[in-house]
Every structure is written in C-alpha cells, then in structure tokens.
Amino acid sequence: MPDDFSKKDANTFVSFFKDKVKKFVDERGWKPYHTPINLIQAMTIELAELSEHFLFKELTQKDIRDNKELFNEIKEELADVFIYLISFINTLDIDLTSSFNKKMTKNSKKYSVDEFNNGKYYKK
Numbered sequence: 001m002p003d004d005f006s007k008k009d010a011n012t013f014v015s016f017f018k019d020k021v022k023k024f025v026d027e028r029g030w031k032p033y034h035t036p037i038n039l040i041q042a043m044t045i046e047l048a049e050l051s052e053h054f055l056f057k058e059l060t061q062k063d064i065r066d067n068k069e070l071f072n073e074i075k076e077e078l079a080d081v082f083i084y085l086i087s088f089i090n091t092l093d094i095d096l097t098s099s100f101n102k103k104m105t106k107n108s109k110k111y112s113v114d115e116f117n118n119g120k121y122y123k124k
Contacts, residue, residue, distance in 0.1 A: 014096050021086040039088040043081055049078035 007016065025031055053059075053074055064071055089096055115121060 017082075017086045018096075022024040022090050023082055025087060034087050034091050036088065036091060039084050039091060042085040043088065046077060046084060050081060053077070056065065057119070065085055 025034055053070060061071075064074065
C-alpha cells in the first residue's frame, strides 16, 4: 500500500490534500468541469448523501461508532465532501490556512467566551 494511505491528521499538511486532488483532477482532464458552481453543487450533493444517513434517525455518536458499516459509509461521504472542497480551494487558489486563521480571529471576537458558553448566549 502506498505511503499516502498511512498518513494521519496529526502529521499531514494542507498542501498534501491540495496536491493530491490537483493531480487527480489534472490526470483526468477534469479542470474545465471543476468550475466554482459545479464544485459547490457537487459538495451539496455529497453533503446531502451524508445527511441521508441521519434522516429520521436519532443517532448518537456511540450509535455511529458502534455500527462499522454506517461509520465507514459516513467517512466515505465526508471524504467526498472534503475532496470537492479541496478542489474548490484549488480552483480559486485560496490559501486555506490564512482564510481559516482570519475567520477564527473574527469568530473569537463575534462569539466571545463571556457571552457564548455551554451552548447558551449570555447577553451583557
């Protein structure tokens, strides 16, 4: 099995995902079809497929983890969403780390710990 499959979140850089998806798309000549709108629609479809596993069910985290087949299906659908998201990032040449850090800084100010804590909103 290639080394790529032994990578874990703790030691994998964003660039790994971006490069891997770019190579996959380029090798298949899909770049003309990976427009922002097509990728948004693809993500939405894959997210709906992920959501379908939860439709009319009250699944706990334990329920999901204990059902290996369900858990594997969820992981696959999530990977599909992530792959399209990475392709979207590549298409628009977005620096994800920079965007993430800026948004987290903004969210930290918007949702302060003093006002938003334990699932509740505390108005000052």
